[in-house]
Amino acid sequence: MAENKFNTPQIREYPVIPALEKEATLHLAPFKSKEEFQSSLGYPGELVDNWQEKALDKMGDLLKKYRSLRVYLDSCMQCGACTDKCHYYLGTKDPNNMPVGRQNLMRSVYRRYFTLPGKYFPKLVGAQDLTKEVLDEWYSYYHQCSQCRRCAVFCPIGIDTAEISMAAREVMDSIGVGQKYCNEIIGKVHKIGNNLGLPEPALEDTLEGLEEDVVDEVGIDVKFPLDQKGADVLLVTPSADFFAEPHVDGLIGYAKVFHQAGISWTLSSHASEAANFGMFIGSYENMRKLALRIREAALELNVKRIVFGECGHAWRVAYSFLNTLAGPFDFLDSRYPVPQHICEVTNDLIDKKVLNFDKSANDDMTLTYHDSCNVARASNMGGIMGGQFSIPRKIIKAAANNYFDMDEETIKEKTYCCGGGGGLLTDDLIELRVKGALPRMEALKQVVDEKGVTHMAAICAICKSQFSKVFQYYGLELDQIVSLHQLVGNALIMNKKEV
Amino acid sequence: MSFVTILYAVLFYVAAIILFVGLAYRIYEYSIIPAPLKIPTPPAPQTQRGVIFRFFKEVVLFESLFSATKWTWLFSWLFHFALLLAAFRHLKYFTDPVWFWVSFDIVQAAGHYGAYVMIFGLLGLLGRRIFVDRVRYISSPSDYLILILIISIALTGLMMKWFQTDILAVRQFFLGLMYFQLSELPNDFMLLIHLSLVILLMIIFPYSKLLHAPGLFFSPTRNQTDTAREKRHISKWAREIEN
Numbered sequence: 186m187a188e189n190k191f192n193t194p195q196i197r198e199y200p201v202i203p204a205l206e207k208e209a210t211l212h213l214a215p216f217k218s219k220e221e222f223q224s225s226l227g228y229p230g231e232l233v234d235n236w237q238e239k240a241l242d243k244m245g246d247l248l249k250k251y252r253s254l255r256v257y258l259d260s261c262m263q264c265g266a267c268t269d270k271c272h273y274y275l276g277t278k279d280p281n282n283m284p285v286g287r288q289n290l291m292r293s294v295y296r297r298y299f300t301l302p303g304k305y306f307p308k309l310v311g312a313q314d315l316t317k318e319v320l321d322e323w324y325s326y327y328h329q330c331s332q333c334r335r336c337a338v339f340c341p342i343g344i345d346t347a348e349i350s351m352a353a354r355e356v357m358d359s360i361g362v363g364q365k366y367c368n369e370i371i372g373k374v375h376k377i378g379n380n381l382g383l384p385e386p387a388l389e390d391t392l393e394g395l396e397e398d399v400v401d402e403v404g405i406d407v408k409f410p411l412d413q414k415g416a417d418v419l420l421v422t423p424s425a426d427f428f429a430e431p432h433v434d435g436l437i438g439y440a441k442v443f444h445q446a447g448i449s450w451t452l453s454s455h456a457s458e459a460a461n462f463g464m465f466i467g468s469y470e471n472m473r474k475l476a477l478r479i480r481e482a483a484l485e486l487n488v489k490r491i492v493f494g495e496c497g498h499a500w501r502v503a504y505s506f507l508n509t510l511a512g513p514f515d516f517l518d519s520r521y522p523v524p525q526h527i528c529e530v531t532n533d534l535i536d537k538k539v540l541n542f543d544k545s546a547n548d549d550m551t552l553t554y555h556d557s558c559n560v561a562r563a564s565n566m567g568g569i570m571g572g573q574f575s576i577p578r579k580i581i582k583a584a585a586n587n588y589f590d591m592d593e594e595t596i597k598e599k600t601y602c603c604g605g606g607g608g609l610l611t612d613d614l615i616e617l618r619v620k621g622a623l624p625r626m627e628a629l630k631q632v633v634d635e636k637g638v639t640h641m642a643a644i645c646a647i648c649k650s651q652f653s654k655v656f657q658y659y660g661l662e663l664d665q666i667v668s669l670h671q672l673v674g675n676a677l678i679m680n681k682k683e684v
Numbered sequence: 685m686s687f688v689t690i691l692y693a694v695l696f697y698v699a700a701i702i703l704f705v706g707l708a709y710r711i712y713e714y715s716i717i718p719a720p721l722k723i724p725t726p727p728a729p730q731t732q733r734g735v736i737f738r739f740f741k742e743v744v745l746f747e748s749l750f751s752a753t754k755w756t757w758l759f760s761w762l763f764h765f766a767l768l769l770a771a772f773r774h775l776k777y778f779t780d781p782v783w784f785w786v787s788f789d790i791v792q793a794a795g796h797y798g799a800y801v802m803i804f805g806l807l808g809l810l811g812r813r814i815f816v817d818r819v820r821y822i823s824s825p826s827d828y829l830i831l832i833l834i835i836s837i838a839l840t841g842l843m844m845k846w847f848q849t850d851i852l853a854v855r856q857f858f859l860g861l862m863y864f865q866l867s868e869l870p871n872d873f874m875l876l877i878h879l880s881l882v883i884l885l886m887i888i889f890p891y892s893k894l895l896h897a898p899g900l901f902f903s904p905t906r907n908q909t910d911t912a913r914e915k916r917h918i919s920k921w922a923r924e925i926e927n
Binding site: 251255270280285309505570 | 720
């Protein structure tokens with residue numbers, strides 16, 4: 186296995202910025218998408234003959250459609266402020282994983298073909314031809330960006346590398362060079378309804394099984410409804426919540442919250458996936474198609490509210506883009522924001538004293554919280570500035586006694602990505618995932634050593650899967666990552682009389 | 685009219701057209717390209733007033749850069765601030781009558797000493813490019829040359845203290861350019877070098893990374909309000925897909 190061919194980075198007591206190692210991870214290119222998946226998304230199956238011309242056409246098209254792309258390719262001063270901000274650079278030392286290094290792979294091509302100085306003095310301004318070698322570099326390094334936007338927070342101009350890697354992936358898709366993991370998954374959602382390709386009967390079975398588990402555990406008949414017309418809430422959650430640990434414990438937590446609050450809710454087999462991988466590949470059209478499933482489900486089930494489960498990138502698309510992609514949602518109850526995050530729902534219920542907790546139920550854990558990148562830097566909760574940071578922490582503290590934050594430089598808007606976001610949560614990139622997790626692992630290790638932290642809570646399916654996988658490389662146990670609503674579910678005092 | 689006067693007059697007109705028309709065209713281009721999605725970065729303001737406050741902090745204090753790297757912040761903030769002071773001092777060449785505050789001793793002195801601060805800041809930035817491996821890796825020749833160009837402008841400006849010229853005649857020349865009444869430019873070596881470098885800077889501005897100045901204001905991560913749920917944000921081309 187590829188897993189044996191690399192060394193896990195050392196946890197350092199005092200993290201320093203590493204010296205460059207050129208082309209350290211050039212070899213890390215994910216598997217390419219096969220023809221059937223490419224074509225189901227409307228892309229050519231393999232590299233087209235006149236790929237260079239087609240790629241430049243596509244770039245020109247995107248430069249006219251996305252102000253971010255154009256302004257960001259023009260405006261970089263190459264000041265270097267971002268150079269030590271990317272977890273992949275810190276973990277791999279490859280200069281093309283510095284945000285500006287990654288951007289320059291496209292910027293150099295932009296300058297060569299779209300600017301006057303680049304046309305006449307390419308060497309002077311660092312412009313280069315779009316050759317096959319450059320395309321290969323694009324493929325490697327634009328699939329080593331988790332679109333976490335940490336660089337954009339520190340950039341004096343606000344240049345967001347995610348915008349550039351999304352555009353690069355879209356350009357590559359348009360000439361037949363797609364990534365297997367993302368494109369296969371999008372194909373599954375189009376065809377079946379969720380990332381895991383879980384068909385409706387299987388989903389129904391799973392939910393019935395969960396109902397039995399909960400009855401066994403707490404003796405209360407908590408329902409997990411599917412396709413229930415007329416329910417108040419449509420819950421859209423990442424499909425990992427349906428069976429993988431610790432995700433499924435989060436789903437049980439949501440169900441307990443709805444049950445205890447007496448809110449009628451349902452899942453949808455048509456929109457059985459919160460994650461929207463259309464964003465990862467920068468495709469507005471694909472993103473829109475996936476988002477429309479949620480609108481269709483809401484209309485079909487005649488719900489009043491849409492609530493999203495714990496999923497970072499999903500919450501970005503939901504909070505920031507859903508109204509744009511699939512709105513307006515004037516057919517829903519206007520007293521609630523559309524959509525809502527499950528944490529917002531739980532938080533409101535805590536404020537209204539509808540939910541009460543026995544915090545001691547979580548006393549076997551000392552907790553910290555990992556701000557998932559797309560929740561932290563691309564969304565909000567509660568309609569208050571910084572609500573996406575304060576609300577999850579408030580819920581954890583309501584449900585558990587022992588809580589400590591990690592180092593200030595590694596949380597909230599400065600949080601580090603888990604190392605698996607943005608379409609990189611695939612085994613063919615395990616080396617990158619392990620190395621990219623380094624900064625988070627260092628911050629976690631610090632509170633483990635100094636505060637006795639035993640578990641880290643997160644509200645993102647990708648984070649949870651990634652940590653379950655990479656913890657072992659850093660000497661941690663895979664069950665040390667927990668769902669936030671797992672804590673809620675553990676501690677929630679359930680009122681049996683209401684059943 | 686001397687040949688030098690006519691040459692510089694022509695060059696200044698050409699450079700001014702490239703600078704102002706070029707910049708206006710860039711701004712026009714940026715303004716017509718849609719931002720189809722809401723992508724503000726935290727802490728994202730929810731009101732337009734909040735966005736203005738955010739820009740105030742970015743433009744005046746370089747807030748993001750400060751949180752990123754203190755050295756780069758120090759050098760670049762000093763450079764930009766000193767550049768502003770130097771620009772104030774130079775307003776005496778372009779205003780008639782000279783704006784009252786421009787002739788204050790403190791404004792003139794600050795402009796003069798600002799040149800030293802500017803050179804200090806620029807040398808710091810240049811030093812980072814040379815000595816920090818990450819910044820060296822991303823630097824192309826033009827990155828060094830732009831720094832050297834601006835350092836040279838500041839240095840030749842300072843040198844005017846020792847290579848004196850008839851500043852009243854210089855002022856008359858620029859006012860003449862502005863009001864289309866050409867007047868003789870002193871034929872002094874250091875002055876002509878200083879002006880040549882300024883002309884070069886004006887010409888490259890709309891074609892270089894100096895576009896970060898207008899670019900900042902068009903940066904969607906910074907200029908958007910965080911109101912995605914409250915108000916539907918949709919661009920023209922996205923609306924066309926819907927039909």
